[in-house]
Amino acid sequence: MTSVDAATMTHANGDAKIAQSAKLVVKTPKGTRDHNPHQMSLRDPVFEKIKAIFKRFGAPCIDTPVFELKEILTGKYGEESKLIYDLEDQGGEKLSLRYDLTVPFARYLAMNKITNFKRYQISKVYRRDNPAMTRGRFREFYQCDFDIAGKYDTMIADSECVAIIASILKALGLPDFTIKINHRLILDGIFDVCGVPVDKFRTVCSSVDKLDKSPWEEVRKEITEQKGIAEEVADKIGKYVKLNGGKELIDELLENEELNRSTSGKQGLEEMKLLLQYCDFLNVSQNVVFDLSLARGLDYYTGVIYEAVLKATVVENGKNVGIGSVAGGGRYDNLVGMFDPKGKPVPCVGVSIGVERIFAYLEANAATKPRTTETQVLVCSAQKNLLEPKMKIVTELREADISVCHFELHNLHFVLVTFSN
Numbered sequence: 001m002t003s004v005d006a007a008t009m010t011h012a013n014g015d016a017k018i019a020q021s022a023k024l025v026v027k028t029p030k031g032t033r034d035h036n037p038h039q040m041s042l043r044d045p046v047f048e049k050i051k052a053i054f055k056r057f058g059a060p061c062i063d064t065p066v067f068e069l070k071e072i073l074t075g076k077y078g079e080e081s082k083l084i085y086d087l088e089d090q091g092g093e094k095l096s097l098r099y100d101l102t103v104p105f106a107r108y109l110a111m112n113k114i115t116n117f118k119r120y121q122i123s124k125v126y127r128r129d130n131p132a133m134t135r136g137r138f139r140e141f142y143q144c145d146f147d148i149a150g151k152y153d154t155m156i157a158d159s160e161c162v163a164i165i166a167s168i169l170k171a172l173g174l175p176d177f178t179i180k181i182n183h184r185l186i187l188d189g190i191f192d193v194c195g196v197p198v199d200k201f202r203t204v205c206s207s208v209d210k211l212d213k214s215p216w217e218e219v220r221k222e223i224t225e226q227k228g229i230a231e232e233v234a235d236k237i238g239k240y241v242k243l244n245g246g247k248e249l250i251d252e253l254l255e256n257e258e259l260n261r262s263t264s265g266k267q268g269l270e271e272m273k274l275l276l277q278y279c280d281f282l283n284v285s286q287n288v289v290f291d292l293s294l295a296r297g298l299d300y301y302t303g304v305i306y307e308a309v310l311k312a313t314v315v316e317n318g319k320n321v322g323i324g325s326v327a328g329g330g331r332y333d334n335l336v337g338m339f340d341p342k343g344k345p346v347p348c349v350g351v352s353i354g355v356e357r358i359f360a361y362l363e364a365n366a367a368t369k370p371r372t373t374e375t376q377v378l379v380c381s382a383q384k385n386l387l388e389p390k391m392k393i394v395t396e397l398r399e400a401d402i403s404v405c406h407f408e409l410h411n412l413h414f415v416l417v418t419f420s421n
Contacts, residue, residue, distance in 0.1 A: 029139070030131065030139065031129070031131035031133075031138050031139025031140065032138060032139060032140045033133065033138065037372035037373075038369045038370065038372055039359075039363065040372075041370040041371060041372045042359070042362060042363060042366065042370055043359060046172060046355065046358065046359065046362070047122060047144075047355075049168070049171050049172060050122070050144050050168055050353060050355070051120070051122065053164065053167050053168050053171060054120035054144075054146050054164070055120075056167075057118075057146065057160060057163075057164055057167075058118055059118045059119050059120040059146055060118075060119055060120075061119065061120055061121065061122075062105075062108065062119050062121055063121060063123060064098070064101070064104040064105070064107075064108055064121070064123070065098075065104070066097060066098060066123070066124065066126075067087060067095045067096060067097050067098065068095065068096060068098055068103070068104055068107065069093060069094065069095060069096075070086060070094040070095055070096045071094070072103065072104075072107050072339070073096050073098070073099060073103055074096075075299075076103050076298070076299060076300055076335070076338075077099060077298050077299060077300075078202055078203075078206055078298060078299035079203070079206045080099070080298060082128075083099065083127045083128045083129050084096050084097070084099050084127075084128070085097040085126045085127075085128055097125075097126035098125050098126065099125060099126070099127060100125050100143060100145075100352065101121050101123060101125060101143050101145040101352065102145065102147070102300070102332065102335070102350060102352070103300070103335065105119070105121070105145070105147055105348075105350075106300075106332070106335040106336045106338070106339060106346075106348065107339050109149055109336045109339075109346055109348075110336050110337075110338075110339035110340045110346075111339070114149065114346075115149070115150060115346050116149060116150035116151075117148075117149045117150065118146075118147070118148045118149070119146075119147060120144070120145060120146045120147075121143075121144075121145050122142060122143070122144045122145075123142065123143065124140055124141065124142055124143075125140075125141065125142075125143050126139060126140055127139055127141075133360075135323060135324065135357060135360055136323070136354070136356040136357030136358070136359060136360035136361075137356075137357070138356055141354075141355075141356040142355050142356060143352050143353070143354070143355070144352065144353040144355050145350060145351070145352045145353075146161065146164055146350060146351050147348060147349070147350030147351075148160065148161070148348065148349055148350065149336070149346050149347070149348045150346070150347065151347055152347075154271060154274060155271055155274045155275045155278055155304070156278070157349045158275055158278075158303070158304045158331060158349050159275055159278035159279060159281075159282055160282075161306070161329055161349055161350060161351040162179060162181065162275070162279055162282070162284055162288065162306060162351075163279075163282040163284050164351055165179055165306070165308045165327045165351055165353070166179065166284040166287055168327075168353055169308060169310075169326070169327070172358060172362075174310060174312070174326075174358065174361070175310070175311065175312050176310075176311040176312075177287060177308055177309065177310050177311065177326070178287060178288075178289055178308070178309050178311070179284070179287050179288045179289070179306055179307070179308045179309075179327075180244075180289055180290075180291040180294045180306060180307045180308075180309065181272070181275065181276075181288060181289070181290055181291070181294070181304065181305070181306045182272075182290065182291055182292060182293075182294040182295070182296075182304075182305050182306075183268035183269075183271060183272050183303060183304050183305065184205075184268070184296075184301050184302055184303055184304075184305060184330070184331075185264040185265065185267050185268030185271070185303065186253075186264075186265055186268035186269060186272065186292070187201075187205060187208070187268075187292075187295060188201055188262075188264045188265070188268075189259055189262030189263075189264045189265015189266070189268060190237065190240045190241070190259065190262075190265060190292070191204055191205075191237070192262045192264070192265070193236075193258050193259055193261055193262050193265070194233050194236035194237050194240070195230070195232075195233040195236070196229060196233060196237070200227060200228075200229065202299055203227050204223055204227055204229060204237070205295045206295070207219055207222045207223050207226075207227060208223075208237070208241055208293065208295040209294075209295035209296060210222070211241060211293040211295075212293070212294075212307075212309070212324070212325070213324075216238055216241075216242065220234050220235075220238060223237070240292055241292050241293045242292070242293065243292045244289055244290060244291040244292060244293070245289070245290055246276065246285075246288075246289065246290055247273065247276055249290055250269055250272055250273045250276070250290060251273075253269055254266070254269050254270075254273075268303075271303070271304065272290060272304070275304060276288065276290065294306070294307055296328065296330055300332045300334070300335045301330045301331065301332055302331055302332055302333045302334055303330065303331030303332075303333065303349070304330055304331050304349065305328075305329070305330035305331075306327075306328065306329060306330060306351070307325050307327065307328040308325065308326050308327035308328070309324060309325055309326070310322070310323040310324070310326050310357070310358075310361065312361050312365075323357050323360065323361050324357065325354060325357070326353070326354045326355075326357045326358050327351060327352065327353045327354055328351070328352055328354070329349070329350050329351035329352050330349065330350075331347070331348070331349040332348050332349070332350075333345055333346075333347045333348065335348065336348060373403075373405075374403045375403050375404070375405050376402050376403045376404070377397055377402055377403070377404045377405075378404075378405050378406065378407075379393055379394055379397075379404060379405070379406040380406065380407050390406055391406070394406050
């Protein structure tokens, strides 16, 4: 190869690299986003308010790894398991990004042999879902979780979680919201008396969970055609899951001869009646509705389930669409036992605030852009050779816990010292 050939090849390789670089699309991955200073100045106070309420309810903070052993997460989410991000084999360990904060918390309790504990955690989770950015549905997003582990009198801890949801949404100044509540035992009782095979309770439950997004006709079609449930059974289910109300509905169902044949259904109704009574005591019942269509598709729920829905809308593709669910949770008494060598259960109940959807609403309705800095003093000099004393003044103010900025120029033709209010 001559020197001319070598030079030609080097030039060609350079052109190829430039062409390859030109093809690179610089963007964030699908379902993720950057947050600019204005957005962060809106987000930070929201997180602080949520933290303050979690602390007001007596919870310390913990943190867990962003990824877990794959087997820790497998089999805990039912049909939602397909949304888990799996990582490549790392030194012999099969890992997955955490799907939520609940399963890692259960693993934490079992690993540390904790049977009575209250905690909050604010961290990112990851789901391989179809994103809807304007409504706050992402593949990487924050969850704000509060959980209570341990044995308490029936519905005491559960009502605390409902009160936390109401306290947070009110503190953030959000408009009308409804906290839907139901009970897995009631749903199991309904499925039982309607004729659903026991081994199909959870898969039918995941279909019913779609009623907040799809009409009953579509859900019925899924139950019959995909889940293999007889049409007459599906029609019986439909009569129940369309019901919602308050104490009167519970009393009506307690007198329902068909549902009373189910021990689990009757127990769930008695517990739900007690929960509504406690919601009265906690002054949150005005926002609570007993809704039999609420199912919560995750497999680990065993008792009370709840979901907070904002009635507000945001503009998406030129249309007003509902924000939807901004919080959810429930009781999961068997999850910790799955990680304990002896299968010892630890009763747990918790709530997760879907803060990204709240941010979507707040950003869309912000009247003005918030301040992005907390600067209280700006120090400038109008004469030469004052950089040293200026920097000493800046340092002295900062040591006094005052937020200060200064121009990094030797010469500036005006003096400005200003204090924010």
